[in-house]
Amino acid sequence: MLSSVPERKMLYVRSLLLVAWLTLIMSLFWDPYSAGLTGPVKETSPLSVAHHAVIVQGVELRVEPYALGTRVFWTIVIPIMPLFLIVFGHEAWRRVCPLSLASQIPGLVGLQRYSRKVERRTGAIRKTPQVMSRQSWLARNSWYVQFGLLFIGIVARILVINADRKAMAIASLSIISAALVTGFLWGGKTWCNYFCPANIVQKIYTEPGGILESHPHHLRPKLPQSMCRKATADGDIGACVGCVANCGDIDLQRAYWSDVLDPQRRNVYYMFFGLIIGFYEYYYLYAGSWDYYFSGVWTHEEGIWEKMLKPGFYLFGQAWPMPKVCAAPLTLVITCTLSLVLGRTLEKLYRRWRSRDNSKSEILTIHHCLTVASWSSFNCFYVFGGQPNIILLPELAGRVIDIIIVVSSTIWLYLVVHQNPCRYQHESRTRTAR
Numbered sequence: 001m002l003s004s005v006p007e008r009k010m011l012y013v014r015s016l017l018l019v020a021w022l023t024l025i026m027s028l029f030w031d032p033y034s035a036g037l038t039g040p041v042k043e044t045s046p047l048s049v050a051h052h053a054v055i056v057q058g059v060e061l062r063v064e065p066y067a068l069g070t071r072v073f074w075t076i077v078i079p080i081m082p083l084f085l086i087v088f089g090h091e092a093w094r095r096v097c098p099l100s101l102a103s104q105i106p107g108l109v110g111l112q113r114y115s116r117k118v119e120r121r122t123g124a125i126r127k128t129p130q131v132m133s134r135q136s137w138l139a140r141n142s143w144y145v146q147f148g149l150l151f152i153g154i155v156a157r158i159l160v161i162n163a164d165r166k167a168m169a170i171a172s173l174s175i176i177s178a179a180l181v182t183g184f185l186w187g188g189k190t191w192c193n194y195f196c197p198a199n200i201v202q203k204i205y206t207e208p209g210g211i212l213e214s215h216p217h218h219l220r221p222k223l224p225q226s227m228c229r230k231a232t233a234d235g236d237i238g239a240c241v242g243c244v245a246n247c248g249d250i251d252l253q254r255a256y257w258s259d260v261l262d263p264q265r266r267n268v269y270y271m272f273f274g275l276i277i278g279f280y281e282y283y284y285l286y287a288g289s290w291d292y293y294f295s296g297v298w299t300h301e302e303g304i305w306e307k308m309l310k311p312g313f314y315l316f317g318q319a320w321p322m323p324k325v326c327a328a329p330l331t332l333v334i335t336c337t338l339s340l341v342l343g344r345t346l347e348k349l350y351r352r353w354r355s356r357d358n359s360k361s362e363i364l365t366i367h368h369c370l371t372v373a374s375w376s377s378f379n380c381f382y383v384f385g386g387q388p389n390i391i392l393l394p395e396l397a398g399r400v401i402d403i404i405i406v407v408s409s410t411i412w413l414y415l416v417v418h419q420n421p422c423r424y425q426h427e428s429r430t431r432t433a434r
Contacts, residue, residue, distance in 0.1 A: 089210020129187020274339025
């Protein structure tokens with residue numbers, strides 16, 4: 001959708017989003033204003049603590065007026081992202097992502113590592129950005145590495161980052177710093193392809209294409225989709241350094257079909273569904289009721305550090321002795337494992353059912369399983385994601401949001417299920433023959 005927008009304009013957009021993110025981070029250290037909207041005297045405000053009476057582990061949780069930074073980020077900014085991904089697609093996100101800009105800053109200011117290569121014919125020395133070896137352990141296991149980082153981040157959210165403003169600010173700055181360091185060490189989109197935890201979410205919700213994704217195999221543009229590019233006086237030029245094979249920024253469908261049978265991809269898709277289930281289920285297992293989650297009090301809970309060693313489960317009207325620091329990751333490990341087993345089992349059953357038709361390929365079998373897993377994860381997320389704020393809206397507004405989510409995911413499911421590699425190859429050949 002944004003593939004034809006000049007790089008200079010998109011650089012401004014990414015810069016604006018990065019500045020907005022940094023501003024939000026700074027507000028986590030100092031925000032003397034927004035807490036006034038949540039004080040008990042502001043009874044007309046839906047965010048006022050006067051409306052909060054949440055029972056956690058059988059005891060009413062004390063709620064003080066709070067700054068809104070964490071609530072805005074976790075219940076507004078984050079819930080918008082999956083819908084953006086599924087509608088506008090991979091190329092739009094890659095061209096606006098502020099973390100992508102952070103990883104490119106070293107190259108933009110000339111602080112990137114380069115390797116020198118001698119041209120055989122001319123003897124000229126050519127400098128090229130360093131790239132990670134595609135045979136390295138990290139490149140071969142990037143799916144598991146990024147999912148592992150995402151898992152650690154989700155556990156950290158439950159334990160500390162959800163509610164502790166400074167911890168969230170430090171975590172955000174650490175991620176931005178990691179992107180900067182990666183951009184210094186390697187060129188291209190190494191951060192995006194090998195390290196960024198959000199890349200897992202992006203792949204699951206956009207591949208083999210978002211609803212409004214462009215199709216470079218139809219048009220053969222000079223600079224397809226979100227391909228790395230550089231702005232010049234004569235217009236944009238390609239700046240690909242070959243950081244990954246079958247790059248999704250050049251042709252997302254080709255990258256997807258070439259990698260769809262990778263066992264790592266399948267395992268991560270199935271475990272991601274369990275990660276979502278476990279993340280939201282833990283709020284109930286911890287508090288003993290759903291009021292704790294839907295009230296949004298977890299975005300500003302007091303004494304979060306002290307509670308890490310207190311009981312992490314409250315079931316059947318009593319606290320269980322396992323500390324929260326162990327209970328949270330254990331819950332996620334169990335749900336990820338169960339969803340992996342469920343996904344693999346359903347995949348085998350579907351393969352057996354399709355085996356009656358000899359014309360059906362293994363690629364399509366896996367593609368259908370991954371598509372359903374993505375669709376299920378998306379809709380499961382929105383049963384909970386953003387709801388602490390959505391329930392504060394007028395009922396009609398909440399219904400409209402629900403309809404938009406369901407319609408968008410259904411359209412995406414229909415479009416993606418009907419994609420297949422033979423159709424992709426046929427469309428590519430047809431365009432080439434013209």
